[in-house]
Amino acid sequence: MLGLNAKDMSLLIVVAILTMCAPLILNPFPADSAMAQFNAGYPDLMQKFVIFGIFAIGFNILFGLTGYLSFGHAAFLGVGSYSCVWMFKLLGYNVLPGIALSVVTSGLFALLIGLITLRRSGIYFSILTLAFAQMSFALAYSVLSNPKFNLTNGETGLQVYANDPQWFHNSERLPDLPHIFGLSMRATQKVSVGGWEFQFNTGYYLCAFIMLICFYLAIRIFRSPFGMMLRAVKSNQQRMNYTGLNSRPYTLAAFVISGMYAGLAGGLLSAVDPLAGAERMQWTASGEVVLMTILGGAGTLIGPVLGAGLIKYFENIFSKINDNVLHGWFSFLPDGMEDLMVTLIHPFVGKGWHLTLGIIFMLVVTFLPGGLVEGGQRIGRMLSRKKSKEADSPASTEPAE
Amino acid sequence: MTKSNLTRRGMLKTGAVTGAGVALPTIFTASSAAAFTNEPTGSSVTLGFNVPQTGPYADEGADELRAYELAVEHLNGGGDGGMMNTFSSKSLDGSGILGRKVEFVTGDTQTKSDAARASAKSMIEKDGAVMITGGSSSGVAIAVQGLCQEAGVIFMAGLTHSNDTTGKDKKANGFRHFFNGYMSGAALAPVLAARYGKDRRAYHLTADYTWGWTQQESIAAATEALGWQTVNNVLTPLAQTDFSSYVAPVLNSGADVLVLNHYGGNMVNSLTAAVQFGLREKQVNGKDFEIVVPLYSRLMAKGAGENVKGIFGSTNWHWSLTDEGSKAFVKSFGTKYGFPPSQAAHTCYVQTLLYADAVQRAGSHNPCAVAEALEGFEFDGLGNGPTLYRAEDHQCFKDVLVVKGKDNPTSEFDLLEIVEITPRAQVEYAADHPMFAGGSLGSCNPGA
C-alpha cells in the first residue's frame, strides 16, 4: 500500500496512531497528582516533539544515509522561520503561504551552501557547514537587524507589528494569530475525564499531519534506488567514483532535501508561535539536532523522532524539577536523609539538566552506537531469544549499514 | 486554553479534527468557558517565574528566583512580611491573593527568546500560570511580553533595561518596574558633567544588539545635550570575549571618556580590557581619562573585581539605601539567604507584590481588571520613593540611582556606593518621546 512493504506500512501506521493519540498517551497522570509534572501532553511540548521530529528526520536523510556530518543545519531552520514570519508580516496570518515559502527559501539556501561545502568531505565538510551557519547566525543577530535594513529584528526576534502591511489580513473575520483558514493555531479543546485533562490543539495536529507526510517521504527515500545510492556514498565513496558514478549530485540532492526538511520545521515553529529568534541558528542548535539523531539512532527511520522527543522532554520537563519539588518527593524520609537525597539529585535535575543530557549522550555513543533504537532491538532480541533462536530484528529499524 | 477568537465554526473544525466526529460520552466534560485564561478555580493560584537558570545570566536568574520565593512566602503570610509592611497600599494581608494560597512554577529562559517563550508557554498551558514574570535580558522580556499578550495573561517584566520594552514593543498586558536606557542617560549625564566637566569627548563601545543601541542612543543624547561630543561609536559583537582590538584604538582617538554600553559578561570583559590598557592612568587633552558604565549591577561589579573602583554608572536600586522599604527588604532577604539582594532581586520582588496588590484591589485575576488597577497607580514604600505606573506605556517612574564603584569596600557585597539619588522629575519623559515611538499598547487581552 502507498508503495510501502508490509513492515514499513505497519511502522507508518503505528507512528500515525501514536501521533494522533499523543494528547492522550502523553498525559498518563491525573492533573492533580504529584506525578502530573511528568505529563508532556500540553500543546507547546507536543508541537516541539513533532516539529523537531521533522528536523531530525531531515537531518538523518543526510547524516544517516550519506554519513556527511553537518554542524550547520540550524541555519536552514532559522531561514525557514524568518521566511514564514515575513509571510505573516506581508500577507497575513494564514500559515500555508508561510510554510510553503519557508520550504522554498531554505531549499535554495541549502542548494547554495551545498554547492560550496560538498566540495569537501569528512571533518572539512563539518567545519565548512559550521562556518556558514555561524556566519548566518552572527549576521542575523546584529547586522541584518539594523534599523535601515531590518530583516531579522536581531536579539528580540522577528515578529509581526501592528503597522505591518498584512495585505490579505482581515482582522474582522480572522484571528490575529497564525491560523489555517480561520482556525487559530492556538485553538485548544480541553477535555476532562475524571481527574485527567487532555488538550487537543489545532497547531499540534497540523504539525503532526505534516510530520506523518515527511515520515512517509523519508521511508520512500530510504527504500528508493536514490537511497541505495546515498548509502553507497557512505560505505565507500571512492569505490563508487571509480565505477564511473559521480556521487556529487546525489549528496547535493540529499543535502537540499534535508535542508528543506529543516526549513519546513522552522516554518512550523513560526506557525505555532509567530516569533523567530536568531538563537535557533546558533551552532549549539545545530549540535542539538546531531544529539537528537545520534541518541535515537542515526540511519534508522524512527530513531531521530525518538531522539527529538527525548531531548525536548528533558529540556521542558526535567529542567522544571527544582529543590521544592525534590523536597516534596522525599518528604517521607527522615530529615537528614531527605536533605541528603536532595543534595545528591540536585546537580542532575532542574538547571543541571544539561549535565544529565551530556552523561546520557556519552553513554549512548559509547555503548549504544545505534542509539535508542539499537537499545530497543537488543532488549527485543533478548526477550525473543527465549522464544525462538532465529530472532530477527525488525527491518523497519535496521540501521543504514 | 487560549480560545481567543475561536469561532463557532472553528470549534466545529477542532472537534472534527480531534474527536474525528466521535460523539463525546457524558463523562467527558469539555472545560466550561472561563472568563479569562487560567482563571483560578481551586484554593490556590499559580504564578510563573521565568528566569535564566542556565547560560551567562544564570547568577542573576538565581537571585531573581530567591526574591520570588521570598515574595511568595510573604504573600502567604510567612516570614516577617518584608516590604508588605512598608508598601503604601494596604490591601495585602498575608492570606495569599484573594484568599487563595500562592503557588509557583519556575522555568528556564536560557537567555534566549525562543527558549523563554517555550518555557512561558508551558507554564501557561500546562501549569495554569495566571501571571508570568522574570527575565534578565531585554530581548527575552520583549519576546515573552508578546507571548503573554497573545495568550491573555499578565507579564510583569524583571530586569529589562531597553527602551523598547515600554517603547516600540510595549504591550497592554506587559508592565515594567525596572528603569530604562533613557532614564540612565538622564540621571547619569548631569553627574558626569558635574564631575568631569562639560567639555568632554566620548568614545562609545556598544554591544551590537537592541539593548546596546537604545542604551547608546540615550546616553549619547543626554551627554551631548550638556556639551559633550561623541567622537565615535563602535559596535562590538555580542559574542566577543577579548575586547583588546576595540579598546586599543581608543588611545589615539582623541577621546577622553570611554562609555561602555555593555552588560553582563561583555561589560566585565570590556572593562577589564580597558583597565589593562592603562586607560585610567592616561591623560588626554589635559584631563584624566575616564570610563563610564551606564548600567551597573552588583553581580557584574563582582565579576569585574578591582576594575570597577571609581567608575560611574546607574542602577535601579541598591541594598545600601536607607528608606524603610529597602531596609525591610534587605533585612528579610539577608536573614533568609545570608547576603544582600541584587537590584534584579529587588525589581522581581516588587513586581510580584505589585501584581498581587493589583489583583487584590481589582478583586479579580482578569488581566484587563489587573491592568486597570495598575495603570496610573501611585505607590510608595517599595524602595524607590513615590512611584507611578504610567498608564500610557506601563512604565514605572521613580528615582534613579547614580552609583560608583567603591574605592574601599568593607565586604564582598559592598562594591558600589550611591553618589546621587536622581529625583523622578529629572528622568521623566513624554509617552510619545521619539526614542519610544513606533509601537502601541493595543488593548488588554484576557485570553478566553
Added chain:
Amino acid sequence: MDAILLQVLNGLDKGSAYALIALGLTLIFGTLGVVNFAHGALFMIGAFCSVTLQRILNASFETISETEKDFLGNPLKVKTPYVESWFGPEVGASIIDWSVPLAILFAIPIMIAIGFIMERGLIKHFYKRPHADQILVTFGLAIVLQEVIKAFFGANPIQTPAPDALSGVAQLGEGLGLQIAYPIWRLIYIAFALLIIGGVFAFLQFTTFGMVVRAGMADRETVGLLGIDIDKRFTTMFGLAAAVAGLAGVMYGPINAPNYHMGMDFLVLSFVVVVVGGMGSLPGAVLAGFILGILEAFASTTWATTTIPGINQIIIYLVAIIVLLTRPRGLMGKKGVMED
C-alpha cells in the same frame, strides 16, 4: 603606524591562545587520530585551576569585629586568609597576589592527570571507531565538564588578576619614535605561548621520545611492529596536550575573567584554526592561529567595519571557507589525512 602595530600585537595575543589550543588539538589528532571536541574544556579547566588555587590561598578564618557592622547590623565577621596569618600579612598578601603564576605549577600535574584519565578512561575505546563517534563522545564530555564547573563555580566570571607588578602598561618602541602602550601581561602571554610552542617542537625534534612519536604519527603500524609500545607514548602525548591547553587557560585568566563557557567559545574557533592550518600539521596549526588572530584584530577596526558591516564577526569563518576551497588540505596539510 602605531595603530597598525597595536593591532598586530592584539592579533598575536589572540593568536597565541588560538595557536596553543590548536597545537594541542593537532598533537592529539596527529598522534592518536582522535578529533577531540573536549579540548576547549581542557583550556577552561586550566583557567579554573588558577581560580581554585586562588580560593585555596584565600581560605580564611573568621573573627568577629568589635566595631564594624555587616549589612544587617550584626557584628561584622572579618575574614583573614590563613596564609596571611602564617607568613605575616605582607608575605601572605604577596603570595595571594602571585596566585596566577603559582597556578602554573599547580596546574601542570592536574592537567596531565586529567589528560591521562581522559585518554585511559574514555578516548582509548574510540581509536577504532569512526571520527564522527569521536567527535560526538568528546562533545558530550565537553558538555559534562562545563556543567560540572558551573555547578561548582557558578555562571558569572571570576577575576584572576595578574600580580600587581605585572599588571601595568609597557611603553614600546620609544627609541624608534613610536608610542605603543601595551599591557605587560599580554606581552607575557605572547612570550609564554612562543616558549611553549618552541618547547613542544624541540621536544618532538630532539628527544628519542619525540622521534618515536613523530614516527608513530607518520606510520603507526610499522612503529608498532618494531616492538615499540607506541600506545604508552601516545597516552603521554595526550597528557602533554592537556597540559598545553591547561597552561594556555591559566595564563589567559588575567586577560579575560574565566567563566564556565570560555571553552566552548574557543573550541569552534580553534577547530577552524586547525582545519585552516591543515589537519595533522603542527606548524600549520601555529601559523594559522597567529594569522587568524591578526586578521580578526584588523577586521575589528572601525575602518574595516564601516567598509564591510559585520566583517568582524565573520572574518574567521570567511577565511576558513576561502582557504578550504582553494587549498583543500589547509595551509600545510598532508595528503590523505581525514579524507575518508
